[in-house]
Amino acid sequence: MSEKIFYITTPIYYVNSTPHIGHAYTQIAADARARFERMRGREVYFLTGTDENAEKVARVARELGREPQEFCDELSAAFRTVWDKLNISYDDYIRTTEERHRKVAAEIVAQLWNNGQLEVGSYAGWYSVSDETFFRTEETVERDGARYIANPTEDQSKLPLEWIEESTHYFKLSNYGEFLLDYYRDHPDVLGPESRRNETLSYIRSGLRDTSISRGLDWGIALPPVVPQGQGHVIYVWFEALMNYLSAPGYLSDDPKRRELFERCWPPDLQLMSKDIFTRFHATLWPAMLSAINVPLPRALFAHGFWTVNGRKMSKRDPETIIEPVAFAGHIAKLAGCDFETGVDALRYYSLREVTFGSDGDFSRVGCLNRYNSDLANGLGNLVNRALSMLHQYFEGVIPDVVGAQLGLLQSAEDAGPDIAEDFSTLNYSGALNRIWEVVALGNRVIEEQKPWARIKAGETNEVGMLLRELLGVCQWCSVTLAPIMPHAMNRLRSLIALPDAVTWNNAIAWNLLPAGHTCLPPQPLFPRIPKITEEIAMEIETNPDAAAPVAASQTAAPATEAPAAEPTAEKPNYIEYADFAKVQLRTARVLSAERVPKADKLLRLQVDLGTEQRQILAGLAQYWEPEALVGKTVVVVANLAPRQMRGFESQGMLLAASETADGPPGGLVTIDTDLPPGSVIR
Ligand code: MSP
Numbered sequence: 001m002s003e004k005i006f007y008i009t010t011p012i013y014y015v016n017s018t019p020h021i022g023h024a025y026t027q028i029a030a031d032a033r034a035r036f037e038r039m040r041g042r043e044v045y046f047l048t049g050t051d052e053n054a055e056k057v058a059r060v061a062r063e064l065g066r067e068p069q070e071f072c073d074e075l076s077a078a079f080r081t082v083w084d085k086l087n088i089s090y091d092d093y094i095r096t097t098e099e100r101h102r103k104v105a106a107e108i109v110a111q112l113w114n115n116g117q118l119e120v121g122s123y124a125g126w127y128s129v130s131d132e133t134f135f136r137t138e139e140t141v142e143r144d145g146a147r148y149i150a151n152p153t154e155d156q157s158k159l160p161l162e163w164i165e166e167s168t169h170y171f172k173l174s175n176y177g178e179f180l181l182d183y184y185r186d187h188p189d190v191l192g193p194e195s196r197r198n199e200t201l202s203y204i205r206s207g208l209r210d211t212s213i214s215r216g217l218d219w220g221i222a223l224p225p226v227v228p229q230g231q232g233h234v235i236y237v238w239f240e241a242l243m244n245y246l247s248a249p250g251y252l253s254d255d256p257k258r259r260e261l262f263e264r265c266w267p268p269d270l271q272l273m274s275k276d277i278f279t280r281f282h283a284t285l286w287p288a289m290l291s292a293i294n295v296p297l298p299r300a301l302f303a304h305g306f307w308t309v310n311g312r313k314m315s316k317r318d319p320e321t322i323i324e325p326v327a328f329a330g331h332i333a334k335l336a337g338c339d340f341e342t343g344v345d346a347l348r349y350y351s352l353r354e355v356t357f358g359s360d361g362d363f364s365r366v367g368c369l370n371r372y373n374s375d376l377a378n379g380l381g382n383l384v385n386r387a388l389s390m391l392h393q394y395f396e397g398v399i400p401d402v403v404g405a406q407l408g409l410l411q412s413a414e415d416a417g418p419d420i421a422e423d424f425s426t427l428n429y430s431g432a433l434n435r436i437w438e439v440v441a442l443g444n445r446v447i448e449e450q451k452p453w454a455r456i457k458a459g460e461t462n463e464v465g466m467l468l469r470e471l472l473g474v475c476q477w478c479s480v481t482l483a484p485i486m487p488h489a490m491n492r493l494r495s496l497i498a499l500p501d502a503v504t505w506n507n508a509i510a511w512n513l514l515p516a517g518h519t520c521l522p523p524q525p526l527f528p529r530i531p532k533i534t535e536e537i538a539m540e541i542e543t544n545p546d547a548a549a550p551v552a553a554s555q556t557a558a559p560a561t562e563a564p565a566a567e568p569t570a571e572k573p574n575y576i577e578y579a580d581f582a583k584v585q586l587r588t589a590r591v592l593s594a595e596r597v598p599k600a601d602k603l604l605r606l607q608v609d610l611g612t613e614q615r616q617i618l619a620g621l622a623q624y625w626e627p628e629a630l631v632g633k634t635v636v637v638v639a640n641l642a643p644r645q646m647r648g649f650e651s652q653g654m655l656l657a658a659s660e661t662a663d664g665p666p667g668g669l670v671t672i673d674t675d676l677p678p679g680s681v682i683r
Contacts, residue, residue, distance in 0.1 A: 007265035398517060401516035602622050
């Protein structure tokens with residue numbers, strides 16, 4: 001039998017609203033671990049999905065005048081799209097309205113009935129629809145004639161509870177208290193972090209009661225016929241939702257391929273969620289249910305903390321606290337002038353760096369942008385930029401064949417490696433990132449100390465070459481160790497240093513991957529710096545949907561905003577490389593016609609002859625030039641600017657002109673007065 005597949009799960013999310021950064025957090029954390037395991041050579045089965053049979057989902061749908069199933073289809077697809085945009089590398093996506101789940105859930109309930117684990121009874125209790133949970137009277141208080149949860153946790157409902165009386169079916173959870181306590185005593189590493197383990201143990205010690213597992217509702221999975229008095233009842237959504245972890249990989253499946261997958265991946269190696277659904281559901285009900293059907297228990301269950309936003313609980317009633325991850329990543333990208341996926345990586349980085357995984361945290365938009373600038377643009381981005389710039393300035397982009405003393409950079413990276421792997425394995429993401437940034441900071445510090453720009457002038461080529469080999473080694477190491485957290489940016493880094501595609505954890509310190517003679521690409525900013533950060537700028541993103549629109553990869557650029565390559569900012573202005581300038585195609589064009597654009601007092605619409613083609617260009621010249629005066633002039637056009645729509649017209653390029661100044665007449669159009677044919681290239 002081949003090696004066990006590493007099986008990792010996230011909760012399945014209710015589809016009563018769209019995902020926010022709280023949901024994204026679990027996904028990002030699970031994704032980082034899944035990628036790390038793959039890089040270490042493990043086969044991984046990473047499962048996520050949506051929880052669709054909840055009463056509140058049907059309620060929201062009906063309130064919106066929608067059919068619940070159609071509503072679920074739409075929202076489930078919306079969740080999936082968000083995970084795809086956030087680069088979440090899930091292997092399977094389970095929806096609890098799918099037949100593969102419905103069938104297995106009903107079969108498990110039948111099995112439980114046949115094994116004597118269920119009994120028929122009646123139920124009366126206080127029900128919270130939004131928590132999908134019953135509360136005992138002693139857990140509630142009366143106020144103004146209504147009942148409420150007595151001491152709601154920050155995430156529990158503050159709305160009135162409903163009194164529900166009905167016949168129901170009980171799972172004999174009370175039989176499992178001793179078993180669970182023994183199990184957790186013998187397997188001390190299953191529950192984490194420590195605080196949640198303790199909470200769970202005292203919850204179980206306080207006495208488990210049998211739990212109602214059916215509801216008289218019309219939306220959900222019907223009880224199987226074998227269960228008496230099951231007509232008109234569906235399986236309680238929590239009981240059935242937990243079974244997704246079994247149904248998705250193929251438990252009781254008719255398909256031999258899926259059964260094989262189940263055999264190879266069970267039990268789950270890591271089940272992640274936040275603390276609100278840990279103790280009662282995942283650490284108590286779920287293992288008891290597994291034990292009742294004789295299926296081995298998960299190897300690890302881990303609860304992370306809760307995010308607040310600027311100190312406030314996330315709530316739809318407080319819209320500023322709802323941060324949509326895709327909109328926010330688009331916002332970061334827009335502000336930084338980088339591509340959307342780099343914005344995603346910045347969000348992934350911030351989420352895992354900001355707080356210790358397992359503790360609560362406060363998400364601040366400004367905090368995230370500041371971290372982007374300090375850690376990504378000024379820290380890692382600067383290091384990469386400096387290393388590649390110097391390699392190109394001093395060695396034409398080719399790693400030199402040099403000998404000399406080591407500066408200790410590679411050694412410190414290599415030494416940190418085992419601890420970083422251990423951090424990933426124990427979900428200590430912020431710890432791993434701290435260790436990686438110590439090496440990044442050391443790299444930048446060594447550049448300051450060594451002053452290679454001065455040494456190269458002094459003819460110390462060998463020493464500078466040695467430094468560069470070490471710096472590029474650190475870039476290689478970062479491109480591997482950070483790949484689980486920032487997969488897109490690290491792919492870009494690897495293509496800049498021209499590293500082979502297959503990224504395995506061992507490639508981090510395989511120093512012979514960048515040998516003497518290896519050519520790297522010219523620098524391109526990995527994380528262009530955000531010029532200005534204020535609370536307003538940070539907020540504007542979400543309130544202005546235009547600003548939040550994802551930036552296309554082709555619109556990246558802004559090379560001048562990352563710190564200059566080799567030398568400290570104070571010593572050298574923001575030069576661009578010739579290669580950057582060479583990307584701009586300047587060509588002459590003859591103006592064939594010009595006219596004003598209706599309702600746009602600045603714009604002229606020009607038709608120009610570019611030698612090989614005729615183009616339409618919109619130019620902001622109307623305040624300074626009469627249209628007729630332009631006809632016949634030879635102007636200079638940026639010919640390879642991406643076309644864009646302006647006032648309903650497509651503009652295919654841009655004319656060069658002096659921009660408006662405080663003290664001079666604006667609109668100085670660049671024209672050519674010698675007799676150059678249209679289309680001539682300008683350098
Ligand atoms: N459908 C159930 C889970 C069933 S699993 C068998 C559910 N869904 S949920 O949509 O409410 O999502 C809960 C999960 O979203 C949490 O466990 C956590 O992973 C994530 N989070 C939701 N809000 C969060 C924060 N404010 N902070 C951190 N994580 C949060 O419960």
